Amino acid sequence: MDTSAQGDQGALPGVRGHRYAASASSPLALLLALAGAPASGQSLVELYRSARDYDAVYQGARAQYAASVARAAQARAGVLPSINLSAGASFTEQDLSSGGTSTSRGVNSRNVGINLTQPLYRPANWAAYEQSGLQEEIAQSQLVLAEQDLVVRVSQAYFDVLASYDSLVLVRAQKLGVVEQLASAKRNFDVGTSTITDTREAQARYDLVVAQEIAAANDLEVKKIILDQLVGQAGSSPTPLAAPVVLPPLAPNNVEAWLAQAEAMHPAILQASRGVEVATLEIRKAQAGHLPTVDAQLGYNITTNPQNTTSSTPSAGKTRVGAASVGVVFNMPLFAGFATENRVRETLALADQSRATLDNTRRSVSVSTRAAFLGLVSGASQVKALEAAEASSQVALDANRMGYQVGVRINIDVLNSQSQLFQTKRDLAQARYNVLLGSLRLRQANGTLTPEALDALNATLALDGRPAVDSTATGAGARAR
Numbered sequence: 198m199d200t201s202a203q204g205d206q207g208a209l210p211g212v213r214g215h216r217y218a219a220s221a222s223s224p225l226a227l228l229l230a231l232a233g234a235p236a237s238g239q240s241l242v243e244l245y246r247s248a249r250d251y252d253a254v255y256q257g258a259r260a261q262y263a264a265s266v267a268r269a270a271q272a273r274a275g276v277l278p279s280i281n282l283s284a285g286a287s288f289t290e291q292d293l294s295s296g297g298t299s300t301s302r303g304v305n306s307r308n309v310g311i312n313l314t315q316p317l318y319r320p321a322n323w324a325a326y327e328q329s330g331l332q333e334e335i336a337q338s339q340l341v342l343a344e345q346d347l348v349v350r351v352s353q354a355y356f357d358v359l360a361s362y363d364s365l366v367l368v369r370a371q372k373l374g375v376v377e378q379l380a381s382a383k384r385n386f387d388v389g390t391s392t393i394t395d396t397r398e399a400q401a402r403y404d405l406v407v408a409q410e411i412a413a414a415n416d417l418e419v420k421k422i423i424l425d426q427l428v429g430q431a432g433s434s435p436t437p438l439a440a441p442v443v444l445p446p447l448a449p450n451n452v453e454a455w456l457a458q459a460e461a462m463h464p465a466i467l468q469a470s471r472g473v474e475v476a477t478l479e480i481r482k483a484q485a486g487h488l489p490t491v492d493a494q495l496g497y498n499i500t501t502n503p504q505n506t507t508s509s510t511p512s513a514g515k516t517r518v519g520a521a522s523v524g525v526v527f528n529m530p531l532f533a534g535f536a537t538e539n540r541v542r543e544t545l546a547l548a549d550q551s552r553a554t555l556d557n558t559r560r561s562v563s564v565s566t567r568a569a570f571l572g573l574v575s576g577a578s579q580v581k582a583l584e585a586a587e588a589s590s591q592v593a594l595d596a597n598r599m600g601y602q603v604g605v606r607i608n609i610d611v612l613n614s615q616s617q618l619f620q621t622k623r624d625l626a627q628a629r630y631n632v633l634l635g636s637l638r639l640r641q642a643n644g645t646l647t648p649e650a651l652d653a654l655n656a657t658l659a660l661d662g663r664p665a666v667d668s669t670a671t672g673a674g675a676r677a678r
Contacts, residue, residue: 238436242655244428245351245648251429252350258343265336272329275322278315284308310498317493317525320485324478331471331478338464338471345464345646349637352654354424355435356630361420362437363626363668365413370669371619372406375612379403381601382608395608402612439659440666444632447577452570455643459562463644466562469555476548483544486537489529497521562643569642573635580632583625590618619669626668633657 249255289304316322379399385391425433449455460466502516530537594614600606633654640646659665 238434238659240436240655240658240660241352241355242648242651244355244424244430244433244435245348245651247428247430247433248347248351249648252347252427255343255347258340262336262340265339266333269329269332269336272325272332275319276316276326278313280311280313282309282311284310304502306500306502308498308500310496312494312496312498315493315495316490318489318491320488321482324481324485328475328478331475335468335471335475338468341464342468344648345641345644348646348648348651349634349641351427352634352637352651354420354427356634357420358417358424358435359437360627360630361413361417364623365410365417367619367623367626367669368406368410368413371615372403372410374615374619375399375403375406378608378611378615390604391608398609399612402616436658436660437665438629438657439663442629442666443657444577444580444629445636445653445657447573447636452567455566455570455639456563458645459566459643460559463562465558465644466555469551469558472551473548473555476544476551480541480544480548483537483540486530486533486540489527491528492526493524494526495523565642566639569635569639573632573639576628576632576635580625580628583621583628587618587621587625590614590621594618622668 284307286305286307289306291302291304293300293302379396379402382391382395382399386393386396421433424435425431498520500518500520594611594617597606597610597614601608601611636653637646637650640650
């Protein structure tokens, strides 16, 4: 049986490899699977910046924003003058009859002109112009939401890699502990101080841990692929948390303050609010179908009839006519088959829908903010509880080992204590990452999340030469370092 660990296979990029050495005389050495300090890993901010320039979802959102701004600007043309240049040429064949005499002639004509139209009174156009400014704000809100989503997705992928790595290292550390118990059980059986049951129990636990190690290594590779695809870099290397772990505090520690910020700043609420205003202006546009329109027109046109001949009668000669015109055009719709009335009814119903959407958005934001706040508070309390549970599990493992050596505990007691300790360590590591992500999700829920929020998470990483947290270290080992 191969009782050695698998070296550095699957090690996290940016963290030095770790050598595992099982020593029967040093139980602590079996638990210290991480002894290196972080090398040249990448920070969360670095990988976010890379993802911002690469992620297809965010790039699509930016393109949609640019398209929405251009679409909104199109409405401004309705209140600005339009100028048209026209030119044409024609040939007309004329048949003339007079006093019993018939003649025919062909007439060539050419014309060129420039005409300007300036809307003076068009209520629908002015309503569309006012809508354009609101639609730009809506587009900006959508882009902000996309940016917030990118911040959370990058952070989630970043900490998923770290959590998977922690899980793999802890499984391997547990494997080393099981190896020691298996070796001890075999020695005791050989000298007749224990039964074969202890050996078989340790062997079964070893086989289970090997299966868990394979699954953890695969999960780490999958998480790396997801992060690489998101940031557009092969072999991205997230930096682990620094030791000691100091989680950023929750401020303000009052859910009502977060709710007030959400009401004032949440992009989704702003978007829904502007949607109500757009719908109100749409009603004005529909009602404008009953109103007249007035336009000013200014033009200059030149028409020429060059000299030509026909089959019977020559033309009188070349003529050129230049005509300048200025005027006001009034148009009053009288009847459109009830289209205008039904269009007004439609916009009134759509306005009611947009107001309902606004109410629903506010309620959803409130629920999401409260849930994220409570989740973050609960997560912070869970971290403290798991830290206490980790210390207690370590004490229980030490006691069971001592009891096994003096014969008051059996091998399965030690194995169960080891499993409990390492499961607690995995839960603690995951809980810490959940708190860090929870701080971002709370800001996303109340609409105040910005890329600058990543700076607080960056401060928890092992940057600038600080040591990385060792999630496998025992309490004594941690104090020694």
